[in-house]
Amino acid sequence: MLSEFELIARYFSRPPAPDSRTALGVGDDCALMTPAPGMQLAISSDMLVAGRHFFPDADPATLGHKCLAVNLSDLAAMGAQPIAFTLALALPEARAEWLAPFSRGMLALADEHGCELIGGDTTKGPLTISITVFGEVPPQQALRRDAARAGDDLWVSGSLGDARLALAGYRHEFSEDQAVNAEELAVAAPRMHAPTPRVALGLALRGIAHAAIDISDGLAGDLGHILTRSRVGATLDVDALPPGPALQQRDLHLRRRFTLSGGDDYELCFTAPVRQRDAVYKAAQAAGTPVTRIGSIDAAAGLRLLDAAGEPLQDTPDSFDHFRS
Amino acid sequence: MLSEFELIARYFSRPPAPDSRTALGVGDDCALMTPAPGMQLAISSDMLVAGRHFFPDADPATLGHKCLAVNLSDLAAMGAQPIAFTLALALPEARAEWLAPFSRGMLALADEHGCELIGGDTTKGPLTISITVFGEVPPQQALRRDAARAGDDLWVSGSLGDARLALAGYRHEFSEDQAVNAEELAVAAPRMHAPTPRVALGLALRGIAHAAIDISDGLAGDLGHILTRSRVGATLDVDALPPGPALQQRDLHLRRRFTLSGGDDYELCFTAPVRQRDAVYKAAQAAGTPVTRIGSIDAAAGLRLLDAAGEPLQDTPDSFDHFRS
Numbered sequence: 001m002l003s004e005f006e007l008i009a010r011y012f013s014r015p016p017a018p019d020s021r022t023a024l025g026v027g028d029d030c031a032l033m034t035p036a037p038g039m040q041l042a043i044s045s046d047m048l049v050a051g052r053h054f055f056p057d058a059d060p061a062t063l064g065h066k067c068l069a070v071n072l073s074d075l076a077a078m079g080a081q082p083i084a085f086t087l088a089l090a091l092p093e094a095r096a097e098w099l100a101p102f103s104r105g106m107l108a109l110a111d112e113h114g115c116e117l118i119g120g121d122t123t124k125g126p127l128t129i130s131i132t133v134f135g136e137v138p139p140q141q142a143l144r145r146d147a148a149r150a151g152d153d154l155w156v157s158g159s160l161g162d163a164r165l166a167l168a169g170y171r172h173e174f175s176e177d178q179a180v181n182a183e184e185l186a187v188a189a190p191r192m193h194a195p196t197p198r199v200a201l202g203l204a205l206r207g208i209a210h211a212a213i214d215i216s217d218g219l220a221g222d223l224g225h226i227l228t229r230s231r232v233g234a235t236l237d238v239d240a241l242p243p244g245p246a247l248q249q250r251d252l253h254l255r256r257r258f259t260l261s262g263g264d265d266y267e268l269c270f271t272a273p274v275r276q277r278d279a280v281y282k283a284a285q286a287a288g289t290p291v292t293r294i295g296s297i298d299a300a301a302g303l304r305l306l307d308a309a310g311e312p313l314q315d316t317p318d319s320f321d322h323f324r325s
Numbered sequence: 326m327l328s329e330f331e332l333i334a335r336y337f338s339r340p341p342a343p344d345s346r347t348a349l350g351v352g353d354d355c356a357l358m359t360p361a362p363g364m365q366l367a368i369s370s371d372m373l374v375a376g377r378h379f380f381p382d383a384d385p386a387t388l389g390h391k392c393l394a395v396n397l398s399d400l401a402a403m404g405a406q407p408i409a410f411t412l413a414l415a416l417p418e419a420r421a422e423w424l425a426p427f428s429r430g431m432l433a434l435a436d437e438h439g440c441e442l443i444g445g446d447t448t449k450g451p452l453t454i455s456i457t458v459f460g461e462v463p464p465q466q467a468l469r470r471d472a473a474r475a476g477d478d479l480w481v482s483g484s485l486g487d488a489r490l491a492l493a494g495y496r497h498e499f500s501e502d503q504a505v506n507a508e509e510l511a512v513a514a515p516r517m518h519a520p521t522p523r524v525a526l527g528l529a530l531r532g533i534a535h536a537a538i539d540i541s542d543g544l545a546g547d548l549g550h551i552l553t554r555s556r557v558g559a560t561l562d563v564d565a566l567p568p569g570p571a572l573q574q575r576d577l578h579l580r581r582r583f584t585l586s587g588g589d590d591y592e593l594c595f596t597a598p599v600r601q602r603d604a605v606y607k608a609a610q611a612a613g614t615p616v617t618r619i620g621s622i623d624a625a626a627g628l629r630l631l632d633a634a635g636e637p638l639q640d641t642p643d644s645f646d647h648f649r650s
Contacts, residue, residue, distance in 0.1 A: 028403070028471075029369060029402035029403050029470070029537075029538060029539060030368055030369040030400060030402075030403045030405060030460070030467075031367070032366070032462070032467055033365065033368060040357045040358065040359050041357070041358045041359070041360060041366075042355035042356070043444060043459075044354060044355040046413065046446050047415055047450075047455060049415050049448055049451070051450075052449055052450055053448070075355060077355075078353070078354050078355045080355060086457055088370045088372035088413075088455045089372070090374050090453060118368065119370055120370050121372045121455075122372075123373075123377060123378070125376075125451070125453065126374070126450070126451040126453070128372070128415060128450065128451070128453050130370070130372060130413045132413075137357070139359070142357055145354070146353075229353075
């Protein structure tokens with residue numbers, strides 16, 4: 001069996017990138033990093049636990065991708081440029097057959113975003129992956145949750161609900177005649193296993209959008225955080241929410257439920273002034289990420305859900321909450 | 326039961342300190358931090374798992390202290406000034422009776438060091454605590470593992486082995502006539518449960534010491550990291566190692582074993598040029614932390630263990646290693 005130190009050296013130490021901000025990476029008591037002068041650091045931590053955030057037998061390469069992707073998604077939601085991350089890893093055992101593809105999947109996404117692994121920790125324990133990610137953003141340009149203003153348009157990137165549909169398939173949630181079939185799963189599963197962090201869109205929205213959040217627990221719940229912190233309300237055109245290509249084929253009720261509160265979407269929900277409508281579309285085009293206008297921010301508190309005819313919806317799906325579910 | 330968000334708000338959100346570097350703390354996608362101009366950031370992550378790094382029924386207040394202490398110890402070993410940390414927490418259930426004392430113990434130590442909690446994550450899962458800590462250090466002044474030079478004195482702070490003696494007591498490792506008694510445990514246990522990170526000493530050693538490391542896995546093993554990375558060797562006066570007040574009363578063999586490779590000491594092992602001997606003692610006095618000279622750095626690779634008579638020791642205890650033990 002590999003020792004802890006051999007393990008770190010073999011799978012996670014790499015020579016520093018030529019343009020690295022890191023004076024010292026994996027292998028000392030601390031990493032040393034020199035932030036770019038005048039920039040703010042955006043910092044986020046996420047912990048993923050086997051059996052809760054992923055299946056214990058999940059493919060290690062896609063798991064490695066996903067763990068970093070959900071952290072990069074937090075940077076995207078701030079409009080921050082990824083620069084580095086730390087990885088703390090508890091493993092039942094140090095197996096090369098797991099560690100090699102896990103580190104490969106994670107470091108491939110890291111390289112794609114120029115995000116350097118600068119340190120971390122490994123220990124024996126129930127499979128748990130904890131990442132802290134660092135990004136840079138110019139002062140006053142971060143997309144904060146508390147920056148929505150009454151009258152803003154409400155937007156969402158990409159599409160919603162396919163990750164949740166894949167989960168329903170794995171869990172056999174539906175009756176036999178409604179079961180998620182292999183074809184649907186082939187379309188929906190990548191959204192669950194290998195989300196694309198919307199980093200380019202977040203950067204393109206600097207100076208255009210007001211507030212932003214990434215959708216990890218379901219649109220309705222995550223939008224709720226913007227509303228609470230900005231002390232505003234919103235009106236949401238539920239039938240304008242863009243379902244994923246697999247969910248698209250399902251009935252209206254399921255489309256509404258999974259786009260509103262599916263979870264694991266890792267799209268951006270953001271607000272922007274009406275006068276920035278063209279600028280938002282241009283930013284989205286530059287970032288190669290479609291966006292959809294889904295409602296507006298109101299001065300009156302609360303979230304109002306309307307159907308395609310503009311009539312209020314009756315049911316208001318709760319946000320997925322790790323300790324309530 | 327508390328929801329995830331109520332839980333975070335109740336126990337871990339506080340108003341920012343008046344001198345905070347943090348523009349935005351707990352409650353957005355990311356924290357925003359403005360590093361002091363011209364400083365390097367020292368960053369370290371540690372993950373502590375119930376049943377491995379602490380007993381599952383550990384007192385939550387001392388556990389909160391210890392989790393942050395071991396991270397601050399890494400900053401101390403770099404000579405970095407603590408500024409902030411993130412906390413990722415997996416919990417089997419969100420119980421106020423556990424969270425209240427845990428956060429109190431952690432935040433009390435944080436306040437002592439002006440180290441602000443700026444973000445994190447909570448989730449349901451096997452009790453696991455993952456902290457990433459941030460400190461500042463002027464460029465070129467960090468105490469790195471690769472900076473030891475042949476001829477340097479070798480030093481250690483405080484005392485060694487009492488944490489390991491307490492563990493032996495809890496585990497009933499000794500035969501009945503050698504068992505750790507209540508009196509010994511009362512002296513030794515605080516060293517295991519509530520280590521004091523040597524932050525003040527690390528800061529005082531800037532510009533004086535060459536290399537430093539904090540002793541978490543046992544002196545011999547951790548010193549080995551300095552030797553490997555500095556491409557040097559060392560001669561260690563084993564009987565000069567300062568045993569803790571409880572271990573002090575034990576026989577020579579146990580004193581050697583637990584001071585050399587006990588683990589969980591969280592003292593600093595460091596090297597400094599011979600001409601800095603007085604400066605080291607003055608730094609130690611200013612920091613209020615005793616230091617002991619325990620050997621010297623050699624050009625020849627390897628670790629040579631000598632007894633009080635200058636004769637080579639036969640047994641060379643291995644470093645405690647999380648995946649080997």
